[in-house]
Amino acid sequence: xxxxxxxxxxxxxxxxxxxxxxxxxxxxxxxxxxxxxxxxxxxxxxxxxxxxxxxxxxxxxxxxxxxxxxxxxxxxxxxxxxxxxxxxxxxxxxxxxxxxxxxxxxxxxxxxxxxxxxxxxxxxxxxxxxxxxxxxxxxxxxxxxxxxxxxxxxxxxxxxxxxxxxxxxxxxxxxxxxxxxxxxxxxxxxxxxxxxxxxxxxxxxxxxxxxxxxxxxxxxxxxxxxxxxxxxxxxxxxxxxxxxxxxxxxxxxxxxx
Numbered sequence: 001x002x003x004x005x006x007x008x009x010x011x012x013x014x015x016x017x018x019x020x021x022x023x024x025x026x027x028x029x030x031x032x033x034x035x036x037x038x039x040x041x042x043x044x045x046x047x048x049x050x051x052x053x054x055x056x057x058x059x060x061x062x063x064x065x066x067x068x069x070x071x072x073x074x075x076x077x078x079x080x081x082x083x084x085x086x087x088x089x090x091x092x093x094x095x096x097x098x099x100x101x102x103x104x105x106x107x108x109x110x111x112x113x114x115x116x117x118x119x120x121x122x123x124x125x126x127x128x129x130x131x132x133x134x135x136x137x138x139x140x141x142x143x144x145x146x147x148x149x150x151x152x153x154x155x156x157x158x159x160x161x162x163x164x165x166x167x168x169x170x171x172x173x174x175x176x177x178x179x180x181x182x183x184x185x186x187x188x189x190x191x192x193x194x195x196x197x198x199x200x201x202x203x204x205x206x207x208x209x210x211x212x213x214x215x216x217x218x219x220x221x222x223x224x225x226x227x228x229x230x231x232x233x234x235x236x237x238x239x240x241x242x243x244x245x246x247x248x249x250x251x252x253x254x255x256x257x
Contacts, residue, residue, distance in 0.1 A: 001006055002030035004222065006248065007035035007061040009190065012195060013240045015074060021136050025056055026106060030255035032257070033247050037188075037230050039092065046083035053084070060084060062162075067107070071102050078121050088124035088142040088187070089188040090162055094146075104146040108153035115158030119257040126188060127154075127164040134171035145240050164190035164232070165217055166204065176216035183224035189217070190232050191247070206243050208250025218256065229256065230254035 008028050010017060025197030028036055034057050041049060053060055063086055069077050070091065072089045072090040083087050094107055107127075115125040133146040150161070165175040181184055193201045193210030207214070221229070229251070235241040251257040 004229050004256070005034035005059065006251055007037055007059070007228050008033045008229045008248075009037045009039060009064075009230050010194060011064070012231065012233045012236070012244055014039065016240060017179055017249075018021070024053055024099055024168060025058065027213055027241055029058050031054035031241070031248055031250060032056065033126070034257075035061045035228065037061045037228075037232075038063035040064075041080075046080050048097065049084050059084050061230060062086065062088045062090055062126065062202055065089050065221040067091045067094060067110075067227050071110060074114060075240065078123075081123060086123060087128055087158075089118065090126035090128050090188075092128045093130065094133075098148065099135075099139050101144055101146075101149060102113075104133075105153060108150055108159075110157045112152075112153075112155050115155065119158060124160060124187070125158065126162045127161045128190070129167060131167045131171040134168075134173065140238075151185065156185060160187050161185045161198040162188040162190060163221075164174055164205075164228075166192040166194055168192070169194055170202075170252075176220040179217065179220040179224060183220075186221065186224060188230055189221045189226050189228070190230050190250075191217075192232050192234070193247075204230035204235055206233065206250065207231060207247035208254070209246065216252070218254075 013024050063081060065077055094103060094143050111125055118125045129147065132234060136145055163179055168175040168178050191207050193205040193212050194208050195205045195210050231244065231247045233243050248257055
């Protein structure tokens with residue numbers, strides 16, 4: 001069994017964090033997660049964030065930072081996360097109007113440049129995908145997907161991909177096969193499950209409570225060097241901390257936490 005730590009994407013508990021950021025962080029630690037991936041800083045200074053992480057014993061696996069911050073406020077992004085001690089930061093989403101071949105090519109070029117700056121500061125850069133990156137586009141010289149462009153036009157030494165297994169499955173692909181095909185690009189793997197198909201389609205479920213087969217995902221992830229598994233649930237049918245607890249308990253039953 002690979003000893004891969006399990007973190008929680010803080011977006012999962014965003015409603016509670018909006019009321020009490022530090023209290024939410026303490027509750028995540030009490031559940032037994034090894035770390036967190038941030039999706040906002042709750043207005044905390046770098047010093048306060050560093051102190052809160054030290055108090056809770058949570059490691060910082062990464063942080064989602066809006067793409068516009070990388071493009072217009074990079075010096076401050078680097079200063080904040082270097083002071084916090086983040087190993088990497090990531091782009092969480094590409095705005096709708098940029099979800100086309102030109103937009104993905106521009107994103108790849110930007111991420112290569114930003115990745116070089118971050119490497120100088122001792123950090124890495126990653127991109128977190130959804131399903132739209134797998135949509136097919138007529139690029140004039142053939143059909144291409146956004147993910148094709150990102151994987152082909154980013155430097156693997158500067159830019160990695162955060163594989164979200166739910167969104168790969170939602171796009172109609174096999175998450176384990178996708179990871180195997182591009183082995184070495186995924187230090188972070190987002191774990192979330194999928195409800196069975198119903199009258200209104202499927203939605204998010206706690207890890208182990210849905211239809212996704214995680215065994216081949218774990219095998220493929222660990223073979224290619226995953227550094228963190230990160231539980232995320234975009235929307236929770238249960239109270240968010242109950243969902244976070246249930247996912248972690250199921251991972252423990254599988255020997256993964």
